[in-house]
Amino acid sequence: MNDTKNDSKKLGRPKSFNEEVALEAAVEIFWRKGYHGASIKDLTSAMGIHSPSLYATYGDKESLFIRCIEHYMGSVSCSPLDAFENAKDIQSGVSAFFETILHHACEEQNGALGCFLSSCVVTCADTVEGVKPLLQAAIEYSEQRLVAGFERAKLVGELAEDFPSAQRARLMFDLRQGPLFRVRSGVALEEVGKDLVYWQGVVLGHE
Amino acid sequence: MNDTKNDSKKLGRPKSFNEEVALEAAVEIFWRKGYHGASIKDLTSAMGIHSPSLYATYGDKESLFIRCIEHYMGSVSCSPLDAFENAKDIQSGVSAFFETILHHACEEQNGALGCFLSSCVVTCADTVEGVKPLLQAAIEYSEQRLVAGFERAKLVGELAEDFPSAQRARLMFDLRQGPLFRVRSGVALEEVGKDLVYWQGVVLGHE
DNA sequence: CATTTTTTGTATCATTCATTACAAAAATTT
DNA sequence: AAATTTTTGTAATGAATGATACAAAAAATG
Numbered sequence: 299m300n301d302t303k304n305d306s307k308k309l310g311r312p313k314s315f316n317e318e319v320a321l322e323a324a325v326e327i328f329w330r331k332g333y334h335g336a337s338i339k340d341l342t343s344a345m346g347i348h349s350p351s352l353y354a355t356y357g358d359k360e361s362l363f364i365r366c367i368e369h370y371m372g373s374v375s376c377s378p379l380d381a382f383e384n385a386k387d388i389q390s391g392v393s394a395f396f397e398t399i400l401h402h403a404c405e406e407q408n409g410a411l412g413c414f415l416s417s418c419v420v421t422c423a424d425t426v427e428g429v430k431p432l433l434q435a436a437i438e439y440s441e442q443r444l445v446a447g448f449e450r451a452k453l454v455g456e457l458a459e460d461f462p463s464a465q466r467a468r469l470m471f472d473l474r475q476g477p478l479f480r481v482r483s484g485v486a487l488e489e490v491g492k493d494l495v496y497w498q499g500v501v502l503g504h505e
Numbered sequence: 506m507n508d509t510k511n512d513s514k515k516l517g518r519p520k521s522f523n524e525e526v527a528l529e530a531a532v533e534i535f536w537r538k539g540y541h542g543a544s545i546k547d548l549t550s551a552m553g554i555h556s557p558s559l560y561a562t563y564g565d566k567e568s569l570f571i572r573c574i575e576h577y578m579g580s581v582s583c584s585p586l587d588a589f590e591n592a593k594d595i596q597s598g599v600s601a602f603f604e605t606i607l608h609h610a611c612e613e614q615n616g617a618l619g620c621f622l623s624s625c626v627v628t629c630a631d632t633v634e635g636v637k638p639l640l641q642a643a644i645e646y647s648e649q650r651l652v653a654g655f656e657r658a659k660l661v662g663e664l665a666e667d668f669p670s671a672q673r674a675r676l677m678f679d680l681r682q683g684p685l686f687r688v689r690s691g692v693a694l695e696e697v698g699k700d701l702v703y704w705q706g707v708v709l710g711h712e
Numbered sequence: 713c714a715t716t717t718t719t720t721g722t723a724t725c726a727t728t729c730a731t732t733a734c735a736a737a738a739a740t741t742t
Numbered sequence: 743a744a745a746t747t748t749t750t751g752t753a754a755t756g757a758a759t760g761a762t763a764c765a766a767a768a769a770a771t772g
Contacts, residue, residue, distance in 0.1 A: 307739085307740070308739085308740080309739075309740050309741075310738080310739060310740075311737065311738040311739050311740095312738075312739060337728080337729065337730085338729075338730055338731080339728090339729085339730095349730085349731075349732085350731090350732075350733095353730090353731070353732075358730075358731075359730065359731090
């Protein structure tokens with residue numbers, strides 16, 4: 299029963315690139331240029347490989363895109379959610395969530411890219427097969443992590459028993475996209491960030 | 506001083522199509538397929554003209570896209586904002602805003618397209634010249650209409666004197682995109698609509 | 713009616729696109 | 743060392759792309 303891959307050395311010429319590293323480069327290109335805007339040449343250049351290697355490894359462009367989404371969802375581990383969960387209390391958790399969105403998801407090298415899922419993937423949900431269910435799964439997964447955080451806060455007495463976790467999780471998730479839209483439109487980061495404390499109040503406060 | 510266009514009949518063969526009608530058809534194609542996803546053939550087919558007419562009238566693809574954005578912003582008159590302004594009081598105004606977003610912006614014929622600006626235009630803000638300032642103008646314009654609505658509500662006593670109009674306008678505008686993301690990802694419209702009353706409370710309530 | 717001006721439709725341009733043949737290269741196996 | 747297997751790089755594929763050249767068509771002007 300040795301299904302493990304690295305069990306025995308593989309036959310034939312070894313790959314000259316790391317499959318995951320190349321995939322991450324592809325994510326960045328799709329992120330920056332969109333699905334249709336990213337050409338195979340753009341992708342292979344960024345990935346450091348030639349087209350035959352791309353097709354042999356990941357399939358065609360659509361398959362590669364799906365692989366990118368799955369990889370992003372599976373291993374990039376959304377940093378705003380991480381920040382939310384690792385904060386010392388629920389107040390700073392909510393703040394950290396929004397802060398990370400602004401300073402990580404927006405400040406990637408060349409400008410404001412926003413969230414990969416909501417700024418790139420969603421735009422081809424209608425045209426690229428198999429994207430919609432992945433997006434739904436991502437939403438559900440994210441919200442469940444937020445709900446779990448609220449529930450933990452209830453247990454330690456930071457939130458009232460009747461705090462509507464699910465509703466606030468959706469609110470928090472929805473609220474997340476507004477700032478991204480603004481920054482992508484060229485509004486200064488500091489300007490958008492001014493509302494950060496206010497968002498925290500909206501999510502946690504109110505009754 | 507007769508600068509008017511229709512003052513005298515124009516020389517040469519008359520255009521066989523209405524410039525604005527064709528432009529609206531182009532908007533719909535860009536909306537549905539994105540900037541890069543929409544080909545000249547897609548556009549000319551939908552507009553009912555041939556490529557030479559397109560280039561002679563609107564310039565190249567990028568110019569046409571800019572013209573589409575300007576036309577959309579200038580004359581399509583965002584129906585959610587209209588609904589907000591025409592409601593009998595501020596409560597139903599806010600509800601009507603979100604309701605219209607869900608049932609008009611999302612139910613366009615073939616599926617959930619979301620807002621043209623936030624689902625299509627924003628994705629090429631980095632790649633297509635001149636898009637960013639248009640987006641910023643759109644945001645500012647929309648928020649000012651919301652603020653104006655809140656201020657009117659203050660005058661007739663529907664809102665307290667210290668109601669933070671600008672902040673709530675931004676909140677309302679930001680909140681608007683969450684549902685669009687969900688619907689575009691395939692979540693049922695009714696499911697998303699359940700939060701409608703809650704959003705109203707968030708915008709108007711809270712202190 | 714001939715001239716002028718503009719639009720139309722056809723047909724075509726060079727590029728770029730996604731995708732693949734193919735032979736050389738680099739590894740393991742016999 | 744020969745055979746086998748897989749990857750690599752070059753080069754090419756047909757199709758689609760954005761953009762035009764050009765002549766016929768349709769209007770006003772002289």
